Amino acid sequence: xxxxxxxxxxxxxxxxxxxxxxxxxxxxxxxxxxxxxxxxxxxxxxxxxxxxxxxxxxxxxxxxxxxxxxxxxxxxxxxxxxxxxxxxxxxxxxxxxxxxxxxxxxxxxxxxxx
Amino acid sequence: xxxxxxxxxxxxxxxxxxxxxxxxxxxxxxxxxxxxxxxxxxxxxxxxxxxxxxxxxxxxxxxxxxxxxxxxxxxxxxxxxxxxxxxxxxxxxxxxxxxxxxxxxxxxxxxx
Numbered sequence: 001x002x003x004x005x006x007x008x009x010x011x012x013x014x015x016x017x018x019x020x021x022x023x024x025x026x027x028x029x030x031x032x033x034x035x036x037x038x039x040x041x042x043x044x045x046x047x048x049x050x051x052x053x054x055x056x057x058x059x060x061x062x063x064x065x066x067x068x069x070x071x072x073x074x075x076x077x078x079x080x081x082x083x084x085x086x087x088x089x090x091x092x093x094x095x096x097x098x099x100x101x102x103x104x105x106x107x108x109x110x111x112x113x114x
Numbered sequence: 115x116x117x118x119x120x121x122x123x124x125x126x127x128x129x130x131x132x133x134x135x136x137x138x139x140x141x142x143x144x145x146x147x148x149x150x151x152x153x154x155x156x157x158x159x160x161x162x163x164x165x166x167x168x169x170x171x172x173x174x175x176x177x178x179x180x181x182x183x184x185x186x187x188x189x190x191x192x193x194x195x196x197x198x199x200x201x202x203x204x205x206x207x208x209x210x211x212x213x214x215x216x217x218x219x220x221x222x223x224x225x226x
Contacts, residue, residue, distance in 0.1 A: 031212055043157070043202060043216035050212050090156060094214075101211045102147060103204075105156040 003027040006091050006106035014114050015081060021109045023074040023091030031096035032074040033103065034066060038087040049074060050096045081113045116141050116207050120217035128225045133190040135220035137203035144206055146179055146186045147214070152199040160188075195224050 004025045013019050025032065034046040048056035049068040063085075065077040074091055088110050092103040117140045127133055137146065145164045149157040161170055163179035163186060170177045176189045190197055200219040207213040 033214075035216075042200075042219045043204075045213065045215055048212045056213050096212050101206065101214060102159050102162060103149075103157070103214060104159070107156050 004091060004093055004104050004106035006089075006109050008109060009107065010110045010112075012112045012114065013078070013081065015083070017081075018077070018079040020078065021076040021089055021091075021111075023076075023106055025072055025074075025091075025093040025104070025106075027093055027095075027104060029093035029095050029104070030071050031094045031101070032068060032071070033092040033094070034074065034076055035090040035092065035105075036087050037090055037108070043090075047076075078111075081111075083113050086111055086113045116215065118203060118205055118215055118217040120203060120220055122220055123218065124221050124223070126223045126225065127193055129195060130192050133193050133197070133222055135188050135201050135203075135222075137186045137188075137217050139184045139205055141208065142183045144183075144211075146183075147204045148177060148186075148188055149202045149204060149216075150199050151202065151219075155199075157202060190222075193222070193224055195226060198222060198224055 007022045031050040033048050036044045036046055045058045046060045047066040052068050063080050067075040088108045090108045091106040094101045094103050119138050121136050147162045148160040150160055151157045161177050166183050167181045168179040174191045178187045200221045202219045203217040204214050
């Protein structure tokens with residue numbers, strides 16, 4: 001247990017489904033991240049929230065919609081995904097300050113889009 | 115945009131041999147971090163380097179940060195089967211501490 005919990009661990013969905021990934025951190029961190037990991041692009045930054053404000057949206061398609069209701073929780077809402085969106089989605093948190101922004105990752109949510 | 119590149123992509127060594135992975139950034143980094151991801155696992159933080167020319171050691175692992183703060187290396191002496199995994203370097207984009215981008219990783223496999 002890393003202090004960052006992701007659910008579900010595995011998810012299979014059709015292209016017309018709507019689902020959500022959840023991330024919760026118990027470390028008192030103030031920044032949370034979504035990364036996508038696939039064979040083509042090992043660790044691709046998607047979104048960053050710092051103090052519950054989105055500070056980065058790395059040109060991610062609108063079929064991925066993040067939500068950060070408080071500094072401990074982060075969601076990734078999924079709708080009308082494509083098969084190429086199948087990947088491991090990793091959540092991470094950090095204490096966001098200059099020069100000491102070390103990431104703690106969750107175990108990931110393995111997504112398969114049929 | 116800013117990129118962080120890593121070589122080699124794969125390395126297969128005999129147990130007991132040394133291993134090195136290299137990381138290069140297209141721009142100067144305020145700091146560089148290294149992570150290890152075991153097969154089927156998630157990235158785990160190993161170390162952070164901040165100063166130009168800094169060298170840090172963790173048992174058989176030696177980490178270096180280049181003088182220009184644009185490159186870094188990780189060297190493992192006398193590899194063991196527990197060293198298997200993918201090693202990533204990572205650094206903040208420009209002055210944004212929040213935006214951390216990763217290199218492509220080096221996957222290390224070991225022949226017992």
